[in-house]
Amino acid sequence: MVDVRYDIAFKLYPYEKVADQDLAPRRHPVVIVGGGPVGMATALDLGRKGTPVLVLDDHEGVGQGSRAICFAKRTLEICDRLGAAKGMVDKGVVWNVGKVFHGDKRVFEFNLSPEDGHKAPAFINLQQPYFEKHLVEEIRVAQSQGAPIEIRGRNGVTGMSQHGDHVLIDVDTPDGPYQLEADWVIACDGARSPTRDMLGLSFEGRVFEDNFLIADVKMKADFPTERWFWFAPPFKDSGASALLHKQPDDIWRIDFQLGWDIDRAKELRVENIRARVDAMLGENAEYELEWTSIYTFQCRRMEKFRHGNVLFAGDSAHQVSPFGARGANSGVQDADNLAWKLDLVVKGLAPDTLLDSYSEERVHGADENILNSTRATDFLTPKTEMSKIFRDAVLELAHDHSFARVMVNSGRLSLPCSYERLSLNGPDALNGPTVSRVGANCSDAPLKDGFLLDVLGGDFTVLAIDTEVPQLADVDGITLKTVTLDTGRDDVSGAIAARYLGEAPSGIYLIRPDQHVAARWAVASAADIQSGVRIATGRGQ
Structure with missing residues (x-):
């Protein structure tokens, strides 16, 4: 890599000596290794939920080239829930249209956001340092509000070993080395992950x-x-x-x-x-x-993303080719999936086996990204002369024939994956639209005052549309929010009915904290909802 000249340089967390460096190893609930987009998003999410988190980064901020630049709608929705998206969208370049050329001839164009009624745009282009900067600035806001987040710059992790219920970490600083302990470690230290190497884990x-x-x-x-x-x-x-x-x-x-x-x-x-x-x-x-x-x-990934008390996220867990913008976007979705689960485990509200579902779901997501990325790469770089002849014939046909355009692959752009048919899903007992099926992320929609995803927030939520629902304040200590919508009053565009009811007259949805659908029913009792929450938190029926 050559850094010719880049003006984006933010020294956001300069090195300061801390008391840990002069003490015997002190235990921390969660330590994140790496202060990139994934590490900072995870820290912000955990801290806003009240779980103490320490970020160790071997730099003092961001600004090593633009690297990732394309951030997708789902990533922006996650960042909006965390409070950081507005600055990103204001700074970023919003785009929806892509054009594909073969030689000097335009083959076709596409629109990534043909559907109205979403708060976030389909994509923004924003240099990664700016993306990180907005996350860190929102962490500073959260800290001022009492969120237990600490960032230590120029604290490079040099060693790591697991000891049953904790992890021992060796850290190097300008004032020399020290050690600390963590109940849980999240490795967000990139494709060349030193954490992965320290634990002797493979990347295939x-x-x-x-x-x-x-x-x-x-x-x-x-x-x-x-x-x-x-x-x-x-x-x-x-x-x-x-x-x-x-x-x-x-x-x-x-x-x-x-x-x-x-x-x-x-x-x-x-x-x-x-x-x-x-x-x-x-x-x-x-x-x-x-x-x-x-x-x-x-296109590579680890076999599994949980190894004892160490969890891997982002490029340290999986890597895909850049065309398709699936790297940083999938990493932020890792953070979105992991934070609520680890928060419940740290607070004793869910068994630590819930973290196995993080690996299950995000391995599934990585495989989907790798499949799409591999197909794009094979289309971009045909491996045989016959493959090249086929590829060029598709490009020629696509200019005039729409059936060929779906075969042109210049990088299938990032979309969130669905967790349908995986272990945390409850019943799908509503004859509702496919877009809101169990396992899918919630589709946004305009309301009379604001947008649906803003109302759902980051808690377990029961969404009742045109029906009554039992009021439950919590399930086994897990806070449960209820949102009731009347389509005649609240559905200003018809999007709620189209995206969540379809032909059904009413519906009840159980939404996870990462805004994925955990279960849905035409009619649900308190026992149904309690069972849905228990399934979604890894405790079975």
């Missing part, structure tokens, strides 16, 4: 024989805020494919497909990068290189 999958050059270019340009992707680009020496889309601050992300057998050092020379960019933009284009890197497509 495919490494594809291709390399891609990223160039973040600062320039004034009148290109629309769309995702443009070329197969066989018409500009000279640009490789087998290219990608262009806009970021904030007049920065544009360009990707060039280089092939497998390359001289990485040569390709990263500024003059060679400029030659490729000049061929794309024109030799008279005025721009500055902000950040460049070469990456290799990889």
